[in-house]
Amino acid sequence: MNSPMNIGEAARQSGVSAKMVRHYESLGLLPQVQRSESGYRQYSEAEVHTLRFIKRGRDLGFSMAEIAELVSLWNNRRRASASVRRIAQKHADDLTRRIAEMQAMQQTLTHLVHGCQGNERPECPILDDLAGQAPKS
Secondary structure (H helix, E strand, O other): OOOOEOHHHHHHHHOOOHHHHHHHHHOOOOOOOEEOOOOOEEEOHHHHHHHHHHHHHHHOOOOHHHHHHHHHHHHOOOOOHHHHHHHHHHHHHHHHHHHHHHHHHHHHHHHHHHHOOOOOOOOOHHHHHHOOOOOOO
C-alpha cells in the first residue's frame, strides 16, 4: 500500500487545487479522509483517483449535482449503465442547446458590428439594439 499523502500532494497528483479538494470533501464527493494524529488530512491513491474523476467531470462541464450522482454510480458496482447514459445524454443535449444559443448570439452581434460605422459619429446600432430601439434610417 502506498503511504498517505498530504492535501498538497493529493492536489498536485490530481490536478485539483487544495481549496477545491476541501470543497469536494465538504460536498461529500470524497469519503471522510483519514487524519494524522496532529489533525492533517491524509489522502490515499483511492481519494486521488476520485479527485481525478471529479476533475474530468468538471472538465466536461458536468454540474456538481451530476458529478455527485456519477461518483455514486461509479462507486456502485451494481449500477445500471443506463443511469450513467441518461446523465451524460441529458448533459450532451443541454450543451447542444447552449451552443445553438451562443451561435445565435454570435450571429446577432456580428450583424450589429457590421452595421456600426465605428466612426466619430454618435449613432450606434449596437447601443440602439441593446436599448431596444429600432435603428434610425
